[in-house]
Amino acid sequence: KQEVTQIPAALSVPEGENLVLNCSFTDSAIYNLQWFRQDPGKGLTSLLLIQSSQREQTSGRLNASLDKSSGRSTLYIAASQPGDSATYLCAVRGRGSTLGRLYFGRGTQLTVWP
Amino acid sequence: EAQVTQNPRYLITVTGKKLTVTCSQNMNHEYMSWYRQDPGLGLRQIYYSMNVEVTDKGDVPEGYKVSRKEKRNFPLILESPSPNQTSLYFCASSLSGTGEQFFGPGTRLTVL
Numbered sequence: 125k126q127e128v129t130q131i132p133a134a135l136s137v138p139e140g141e142n143l144v145l146n147c148s149f150t151d152s153a154i155y156n157l158q159w160f161r162q163d164p165g166k167g168l169t170s171l172l173l174i175q176s177s178q179r180e181q182t183s184g185r186l187n188a189s190l191d192k193s194s195g196r197s198t199l200y201i202a203a204s205q206p207g208d209s210a211t212y213l214c215a216v217r218g219r220g221s222t223l224g225r226l227y228f229g230r231g232t233q234l235t236v237w238p
Numbered sequence: 239e240a241q242v243t244q245n246p247r248y249l250i251t252v253t254g255k256k257l258t259v260t261c262s263q264n265m266n267h268e269y270m271s272w273y274r275q276d277p278g279l280g281l282r283q284i285y286y287s288m289n290v291e292v293t294d295k296g297d298v299p300e301g302y303k304v305s306r307k308e309k310r311n312f313p314l315i316l317e318s319p320s321p322n323q324t325s326l327y328f329c330a331s332s333l334s335g336t337g338e339q340f341f342g343p344g345t346r347l348t349v350l
Contacts, residue, residue, distance in 0.1 A: 155336050167328060168341040213281070217336060224288050224335050225296060226271065230280035 126151045128216055130229035137204055137236055145199040145232045147214035152192050155217040159188050159199050162211045162231070171199070171212075176219075204236045240265045242342035244329050250348045251319060259314045259345050261329030269332045270312035271296070271339070272304065274325040281328070287312055288335045319349040 127150040137143055147157070156175045160168040172181045172188040174197070180189040187200040197214060211231040218225040242263045251257055261270065271286035273296075283296030287306040301323055303315040312331075316323060329342040 158339060160341075167343045168330075168339075170338050170340065173338045215281075215339075224269070224271075224286045224294055226273075226283055226286075226339065228273075228281040230278075 126216060126218060126227040128214060128227050128229040130214060130232050132232060134233040139204060139206060139236055139238050141204050142202050143204055145212050147197040147229055149195045149216045152195050153219045154192065155219045155223060157190055157197050157214060157216045160213045162213060168213065206236050206238055208236050209234055242329055242331050242340055244342040244345045246345060247343065248346050252350050253320055254318050257316050257319060259327060261312045261342060262310050263331040265331065267331035267333050269335045271330050272314050273328045275328060276325050321349050324349050
């Protein structure tokens with residue numbers, strides 16, 4: 125069964141820092157990987173989707189990379205702001221018979237202080 | 239506005255009283271899915287549907303039922319709720335079974 129791990133579980137940084145969130149998965153046979161943001165008491169907002177054939181995706185200050193062979197993805201946030209404070213989740217989608225399955229990590233809780 | 243809606247948003251009920259949580263999307267998405275989120279356990283998939291009349295189990299299907307009779311709706315049914323089903327529930331949809339997932343606002347369920 126696919127296991128997804130996110131490190132660190134929590135991170136607190138001053139405004140302006142560049143930071144990296146990590147996601148690892150045990151089965152490299154994935155279709156794609158998606159990063160989400162979740163604000164307290166709210167639903168999930170999609171940030172970036174990386175297909176298994178891609179190495180990275182960028183959206184504004186966010187850059188996500190994928191190394192499928194090593195089972196790792198990173199989310200890079202440039203010039204962090206207090207508004208970036210949230211929990212960040214990664215999820216991998218299976219392939220073949222598990223194509224409809226989405227496996228989530230437990231998230232990294234990010235706090236950016238002014 | 240393109241969105242996934244869930245109703246109700248909050249529900250307190252008692253053990254054994256059947257309930258349905260509705261999920262609807264207005265984006266003509268083929269794929270829909272239900273998740274529950276619990277502290278320390280993260281998000282776990284309950285059921286998913288690749289298209290109308292096609293449903294399959296996720297990680298934690300016990301105690302839940304679903305149906306997909308039309309494309310836009312994917313209700314989650316708890317026939318006999320128990321306290322261990324107290325959780326935050328999310329519905330999500332995507333254009334295809336492999337596409338970007340869009341989530342609803344969540345339903346907080348408490349079973350006494």
